[in-house]
Amino acid sequence: MADDYSEYRQALATGMRVEIGIPLSGGGVFRDWGVISESEEDRLLVQISRDVLPANVRVDIGFILDVSILIGKESYTCSGIVTGKLGGRVLEIRLFGRFTLSERRQFFRxxxxxxxxxxxxxxxxxxxxxxxxxxxxxxxxxxxxxxxxxxxxxxxxxxxxxxxxxxxxxxxxxxxxxxxxxxxxxxxxxxxxxxxxxxxxxxxxxxxxxxxxxxxxxxxxxxxxxxxxxxxxxxxxxxxxxxxxxxxxxxxxxxxxxxxxxxxxxxREVEVGETPRVPLTRRQILVRALWVLVFLVLAYALARYLISYSQAPPESEIQKTYEQSIRKYRHLDRQP
The missing domain is CATH 2.40.10.220 (predicted glycosyltransferase like domains)
Incomplete structure (x- = not known):
């Protein structure tokens, strides 16, 4: 995402002076200077120079305006939308589009x-x-x-x-x-x-x-x-x-x-929420392989035990008592 805002980072900086163009309801644009108090990616906090705007000038959240800067002797302009107002003089602006020469720019498009x-x-x-x-x-x-x-x-x-x-x-x-x-x-x-x-x-x-x-x-x-x-x-x-x-x-x-x-x-929220998968180190791979090997050995031993148990199950106490009684009975029967 950082590359998407490289142009803004190169053109704008905290403390920089910019010109803000505010559209008038009757047509035309009111222009005033402002100072960037904070700049991050496409977000600007701009403090305008006037304490009070003229009566025919109104700025609300959702209004589109333009932000102009000087690069050398040329004026470049970018569109922005007001996303917040902090007091009467500070505007939160999100930029969209690219900075273009002002005379070539089509306003509000x-x-x-x-x-x-x-x-x-x-x-x-x-x-x-x-x-x-x-x-x-x-x-x-x-x-x-x-x-x-x-x-x-x-x-x-x-x-x-x-x-x-x-x-x-x-x-x-x-x-x-x-x-x-x-x-x-x-x-x-x-x-x-x-x-x-x-x-x-x-x-x-x-x-x-x-x-x-x-x-x-x-x-x-x-x-x-x-x-x-x-x-x-x-x-x-x-x-x-x-x-x-x-x-x-x-x-x-x-x-x-x-x-x-x-x-x-x-x-952005989705990208921030996604945790990138870190590749395993050789040590981690070896430890996991050993655990798998131990599991296979235990599984093999358990399988052998179950097979032998099914073929010759151990005698229970009842079975032992029964067999002893049979042998004793047979022994008494053989005596004269």
Whole structure:
């Protein structure tokens, strides 16, 4: 397990100054400096510089943030998840992923499997796509807030009737999800800058449905599947995504990362609980061989005794008395 954290050990040390990036609910990132008070494997205790964070900045257990360091003149960033709070200024952070150049890093991203519906826009303008997204987004948010169908219908009447969408459904879509975009593995390809309507089914409690519109940034070469079909990894940035829905995306990322960390912790406990078998020394082997030899000799002697006993068993006291009486009787019978 030690090799898994060699990069962290080389990059981080107790007393080192790091930059902490905390996501804001309204978008953007709040950055503050902190000092590492303890560093062990992927676990950090960081004391932030401020006594009190601004009112719009909130950090709770399960929040994902970034940890940045300077190596030479370059800034490198790694993702982390808050696993504990010790007072108001000390955060316990578990790192995941690798340190990468900050400008190349995609912020808050992780792999997962979700139910997704998508539609590649072919003949609608950007304005039309945005208006239709507004309708779907408002309807879903009213449903999640508990409004009945009559109120929802009355509210939707003020919007222009949305165009019908030919949704394509992926029940278990492989994707990489972040606060700013998504890389979705699709059975069909798309063109750069093309718009894609998206429905993300997030398995929260209760389940939530996020409506978004992505703009294609890149498409990787197709991957041939076992059945001969192709799959395309289509990278998109979120062109239209409500900030409340972005919070739901962050929550889903946090849930996936916490589950991942829990699996790692369980694996560590199993490895710690396993006692490695130490090979026997020559002396131990010789002693065990002698004990085996003694056991075999005793077993042989016992077997010989049982065999001889079964062939000529010793006379009991009753048998001896009986035979003596018979001999005495025969002796008296022979006398005149």
């Amino acid at each position: 992780t792999d997962m499997v979700l139910r997704v519906r998508y539609d590649i826009v072919e003949d609608s303008s950007r304005k039309e796509v945005e208006m239709d997204w507004e309708v779907r987004k408002e309807r879903e948010q009213m449903k999640s807030q508990g409004y009945d169908d009559f109120v929802i219908a009355a509210q939707m009447a003020r919007f222009k009737r949305e165009k019908p969408i030919d949704w394509q459904e992926l029940l278990r879509a492989q994707l990489n999800l972040g606060g700013g975009g998504i890389c979705l593995r699709m059975p069909s390809t798309a063109r750069t800058d093309q718009l894609v309507n998206l429905e993300l089914h997030l398995p929260h409690d209760p389940p939530r449905l996020v409506h978004a519109v992505g703009q294609v940034i890149h498409v990787k070469p197709p991957q041939v599947q076992r059945d001969g079909s192709n799959r395309y990894d289509v990278g998109m940035q979120f062109l239209f995504l409500d900030e409340r829905d972005r919070d739901l995306v962050f929550k889903q990322i946090s849930t996936v990362q916490i589950t991942h960390l829990r699996k790692i912790a369980d694996k």
